[in-house]
Every structure is written in C-alpha cells, then in structure tokens.
Amino acid sequence: MPTDHTPDPAHEDRAARDCRPCDGVDQVPQAPSTGPSIAPSTATSPTRRISAGQPRTSRLRDAFDNPLRPAQVWKPTGVRRKEVLRALGIFQRATADQLWRMLRPADRHDRITRDTLNVLKESGLVRVETRLESGHQLWVLTEKGHKEAKLLLPKTVRLSALRKLEYDDEGRPVQADGYDEHAAAVTSTAAVLTGAGYGTPLSWQTEIAHKLPYGYTQYADLTMRAPDAGVPAMLLEVDRVNEPVDELVDKLRRYHEWFELLAPKADAAKAMAARGAAVHDFRLWSRIYPATGREGYVPVAFVFTGKTAAQRASRMRRLEQAARRYFAGEPCPGRGVGITAVDYHQAVPVVVTELERITADPAGAAGAVWRRLGRDEWQTLTQALDNPDGERLYQVQLREARRRQAEREAAEREAQRPVCTQCGTKFTDERWQETKRSSWPGAWDRLCGPCKRQAADRAEAERVVRRRAEEAERAAAEAPAVKPRSRFGIGRRR
Structure with missing residues (x-):
C-alpha cells in the first residue's frame, strides 16, 4: 500500500524541534490529524484505537489535544486521497470509520480520514449520502469522483455502480435513506480483514457473478485475494441472521454446482476419469480463480453479525448439520487397512466467524476467530483452511499401510x-x-x-559302483567257454 509520512500527533512538538517536515507533505494551520500512517500487517488492538467522536478517558502528558503545547499540523496527502477514491470505487459507500480501519489501521482514530474526505468533498469528488443512526456520515463518489476512481483502479478490479444524487420537486438535493445494513456489514468485513493483513483494498471485489447452466446466478458478497497471507482466493457471504438457514445451504449448493462446471472444450471423459487434484484441471473455476494451494475448491466464508451470540452460534450449528455433504469430503480408499484421511479435492472448504468476535479479539481477523465446519476448535484463518487430515495424512497413512502389508506378506511367506x-x-x-x-x-x-x-x-x-558291477557281470557273461586239454594235447574222453 502506498504510504506517506505523517508524524504521531502525540509527539509532534518534539518532532518539530528535532527535524524538518518530510518532503511532499503540506502544512496548514488547522486542527491536528492523527498519527502514524504506514499500515501494518495486522490491525492495531481495539484498546489502543478510539473513534475521533468519542471522549477520551484520560489525557496523556504530551497528548495531541493538549492545548498548552504547540503542535505541528499536517493536511491529507495525495496518497491518502487516492486511497479513499479507490476504496469508494470498489465498495460504493463507506463511513470514515470503515475507511480508516481498511486503509490506515495504524492511525489512532479516523480524524485524518475524515479530513481527507472533506478535502475530496471540497474538490467535488465525494459527497455525503446520508447520516446513519450511529452518527457516522455515509460517503459516496460523485460523478466526477466516479470517473477519477475508474482511472485509479486496475482493469481487473470491478468498479461499483455510481450512486446518483436525487433531487426533490424544488430541485434541491435530498439525502438518501434506508442505508442497507447488509452493505454496511459487507464493508466492515472487508475493513477488518484488510486491517489484519489480508490483502489491500484492491484485493476485494463485490457482487461477483457465478452463472449456472439453468439460468441462476449466484453473487458473492465479497471475493478476496490475499496470496501473501496464504489465502490466494476466498468467497465471503455476510449474514445478519435474518434469512432462513436453508437459504445459506442453497448458496453452498449453488457454489458447489458452479465449481463442478467443466471448462469450455474440456474433455468430459478425461474429467470423469480424473482423480485427486487432477480434477481441477478440467473445471471452469480454475480458469477464473488462482489455485488455492490446498485440496478442494475455493473456500467460502460465512461472516455472521447481529442478533445475539446464542442465535449466531445456533445458526452456525444448523448450517453445519444441513450442509455437510458439500464440505465434509469423501473417505480416502483403504478404510479397512487403517486409513482415516479424507479426500477434500471435490469439497468446498467452509469457515465461519462473527464480526463481533473479530472486533473483540486483540488480533482482529488475524486471531483465532475462525472455525472450519466439521471441527470444534477456533483457529486462525490459514489453520482453518489447512487440511491436516487430508492429502498429507493420506500419504503418510498410505506408506504406513503399505509397510504393514509388506510385513504381513513377508510373515505369511515365511510361514510357508x-x-x-x-x-x-x-x-x-x-x-x-x-x-x-x-x-x-x-x-x-x-x-x-x-x-x-x-x-x-x-x-x-552309488551309480558308478552299480555301473562297474554291471559292466563286470556283462563282461563275464560275454566271455567264450574254454575246454580243458590233456597233458598230451588229446582231449579227455568220457
């Protein structure tokens, strides 16, 4: 994320004495803005950040609002103005609080974000659409700002629709009402995840269509791409506990059906014969989303918010029971020989969390605030998406099963x-x-x-002895008979 150098107002008087202002940052004599603007990889603990509209419980010795000390004042920079325009171009509507948490989570509060919005308002790039019951102003792009945001956003990022200004019968602009709380929850979800280091505002897109063959289109509330955080792609559905659980199950079913679609010109026979990770090479989704780096399709996350904690917990349990066929996977071959691993290659990894749980955790969305359906423990997002009982376990168990089989065969052979x-x-x-x-x-x-x-x-x-004896007998039998003669050579007469 681009950064500018805005000093910590809590120590601005010391900085002013010791060093000169950074280049490219304008100075104006106005109310001080907030501190460090370089966004960290994880969100700052909620206990260390306050909203600018909230009263401070204590006053530090050299705090930025101490009127007894002179303070160096800074105005919003061009970098911040571009960040706000891009974010509103993606999310259409947002409060200063949401933009602060999304763009600059290291700031102590949203004061400098509000200053930036006011500067953009003076330039005719943004306007206030309405004021919410919470007191926050809801900001949107003007037509001029919408064109500017389009130039700032990459071609691959979807630009949200323009919120046109409405007028009354007398030609006066009217503030919109009925701000969708679901839209607010969607933007807040993106804000807390971005603040925890899951990508940047440019990593998000809203209302991405997934068209099914029978004419239905499943829209994802959010799509996130954060490969540096170990999540190359993820689809998010924000639920305010105000629709039937069956509708959530139907969403998972439609996602599963879309993941099963073959890519254009894919060989159906080869796709049917493919096993394991090879099945994804023939699927449409692999042409649109990056490889997940894990078994299974692109993960789907359900972010619940609203109602009570008990109602949210009950909703997660009911979803887990009703949608098991889409996320549970299939037993790997070899159950009879001690293999307990699960084949997740054609399953949808599903994780759940609560917006209230994320905001209450000191680590935010980077903490153990995610639960993989089918498991009991709460884990970090990457831990929840990993499959320790999947392919890795299968290879280990397969080698062990083959070793035991070889030992059994060797024992049986030895016995024979x-x-x-x-x-x-x-x-x-x-x-x-x-x-x-x-x-x-x-x-x-x-x-x-x-x-x-x-x-x-x-x-x-023995054969040699027998042969010699036989030869002697044969020789004796074949020798001619010799008649005995008398002394004078005349044979004896009988």
Missing part, C-alpha cells in the same frame, strides 16, 4: 517356507524357487541345497 527333511534347515529363496520350477517333484525337493548336493553325490557314487 519349506524345511529340509534331513537337517531341519529352512530353504533359501533360491532353493525355494528351484523346487517351484521343478516339473517332476521328487524326494530331493524336500531337501535344502547342501543336503541335496550331498544326496546327489552319494547317488552318483
């Missing part, structure tokens, strides 16, 4: 390993495979390798 019938030794893997390849199993297949070799050697030796 043959044992040598001669020496009682278990077969080696090589000997086991050797026996399995044998076409004609015999007695040797029940022997281990060494015993088989010994048996083979004995059998070979």
